[in-house]
Amino acid sequence: MTTTEQTVPRDLAQLEARAAESLSPESLGYIRAGAGDRDSTRANAAAFRRWRIKRRPGRTPEKVDLSTTILGTRMPAPVLFAPVGVQTLAHPQGDLATARAAAELGLTYVHSTQGAYKMEDVARANGDGARWYQLYWPTDDELVASFLSRAAAAGYTHLVITLDTTLLGWRPLDLDIGYSPFLENKGIANYTSDPVFQRKHMPVPAEVAPLAAGVAFAGVFQNPGLSWDQLPLIRRNWDGPILLKGIQSPRDARLAVKHGIDGIVVSNHGGRQVDGAIASLDALVPVVDAVDGRMPVLFDSGIRTGRDAFKALALGADAVLVGRPYLYGLALDGQRGARRVMRTLVDELEHEVRRARHRSHRTLSRSSLTRAR
Numbered sequence: 001m002t003t004t005e006q007t008v009p010r011d012l013a014q015l016e017a018r019a020a021e022s023l024s025p026e027s028l029g030y031i032r033a034g035a036g037d038r039d040s041t042r043a044n045a046a047a048f049r050r051w052r053i054k055r056r057p058g059r060t061p062e063k064v065d066l067s068t069t070i071l072g073t074r075m076p077a078p079v080l081f082a083p084v085g086v087q088t089l090a091h092p093q094g095d096l097a098t099a100r101a102a103a104e105l106g107l108t109y110v111h112s113t114q115g116a117y118k119m120e121d122v123a124r125a126n127g128d129g130a131r132w133y134q135l136y137w138p139t140d141d142e143l144v145a146s147f148l149s150r151a152a153a154a155g156y157t158h159l160v161i162t163l164d165t166t167l168l169g170w171r172p173l174d175l176d177i178g179y180s181p182f183l184e185n186k187g188i189a190n191y192t193s194d195p196v197f198q199r200k201h202m203p204v205p206a207e208v209a210p211l212a213a214g215v216a217f218a219g220v221f222q223n224p225g226l227s228w229d230q231l232p233l234i235r236r237n238w239d240g241p242i243l244l245k246g247i248q249s250p251r252d253a254r255l256a257v258k259h260g261i262d263g264i265v266v267s268n269h270g271g272r273q274v275d276g277a278i279a280s281l282d283a284l285v286p287v288v289d290a291v292d293g294r295m296p297v298l299f300d301s302g303i304r305t306g307r308d309a310f311k312a313l314a315l316g317a318d319a320v321l322v323g324r325p326y327l328y329g330l331a332l333d334g335q336r337g338a339r340r341v342m343r344t345l346v347d348e349l350e351h352e353v354r355r356a357r358h359r360s361h362r363t364l365s366r367s368s369l370t371r372a373r
């Protein structure tokens with residue numbers, strides 16, 4: 001059966017089941033993977049079930065306005081495409097298709113350092129869309145500078161630095177099947193296209209030796225020595241706003257404020273990095289309290305529905321990022337599938353905000369929720 005947009009299910013469990021049928025075991029394993037026995041990935045989802053949405057008294061508003069502005073980026077809804085590398089695992093058009101879907105919806109697209117397509121090509125696909133760049137901070141300063149100047153030239157306005165992947169998580173699913181996308185030359189185009197990477201780290205072209213490219217990537221991008229002292233390097237090379245992704249503790253949030261960071265993303269990488277990490281949603285409230293309005297706090301890890309997005313926003317997130325769900329849509333129907341999944345999520349969020357009798361998500365608060373018994 002040819003998949004059409006109508007056959008991309010709105011129901012998340014069905015969406016995942018259908019995508020699972022269409023993906024190879026290796027791709028499905030890599031996308032679904034969590035660290036360890038996926039305890040934190042499951043905890044992420046379970047944390048949302050512990051909250052219930054309350055309706056406030058009064059009339060149901062005619063219309064809801066979900067629009068917002070985060071650090072100068074206008075958004076029709078507080079929902080972003082999370083940075084995801086190696087999207088060609090889900091569909092040959094990979095990040096080109098999702099960048100187009102994001103532009104169609106007006107939602108912000110965050111492009112990964114591990115993108116399957118070059119940031120310049122993704123920028124073209126994204127056209128007039130809003131786009132941010134996600135950086136895995138390599139150990140080579142010259143490479144950092146090269147990435148940042150390419151990103152700025154290609155119209156990426158904000159930098160999202162991911163902090164939780166200085167070492168790759170322990171992922172038994174991938175280890176058991178002996179799989180890494182990099183062995184297949186996937187997810188390497190963005191960095192192997194970089195002139196500095198080619199000159200210093202990639203003596204053999206990636207088309208000839210994809211394995212060597214993957215190994216070189218691991219060598220430069222695993223960066224356990226990353227520290228606050230290195231921040232001035234980024235500041236010297238990047239004029240736009242800087243967000244840190246992977247914050248889980250109030251202490252780190254306060255440090256981010258102290259170091260003049262512009263925003264943070266509370267995230268545990270969808271549970272892919274540290275097994276046994278607390279659910280990302282449980283980290284949100286203490287972080288929001290510590291930040292105390294001094295910078296925007298974004299959230300991801302575990303958002304599957306508009307109801308989930310509602311809960312994260314009510315607990316204090318300014319916007320949410322979504323990862324795996326749009327990959328499932330992408331797997332089933334490329335650009336249209338990714339668009340449909342994200343549109344469904346935004347439509348449901350709008351519905352829930354209206355049902356809770358708010359005109360905007362901005363008036364949601366902790367009192368919009370109650371603990372499930």
Ligand code: FNR
Nearest residue numbers: 031082083084085112162269270301302322323324
């Ligand atoms: C990711 N994520 C991720 N994050 C990042 O900063 N850079 C990256 O290259 C990737 N790559 C990546 C690949 C795959 C297959 C997945 C599933 C995830 C993490 C992503 O940005 C986000 O934090 C999580 O996906 C959010 O959790 P959910 O929505 O998947 O539960």
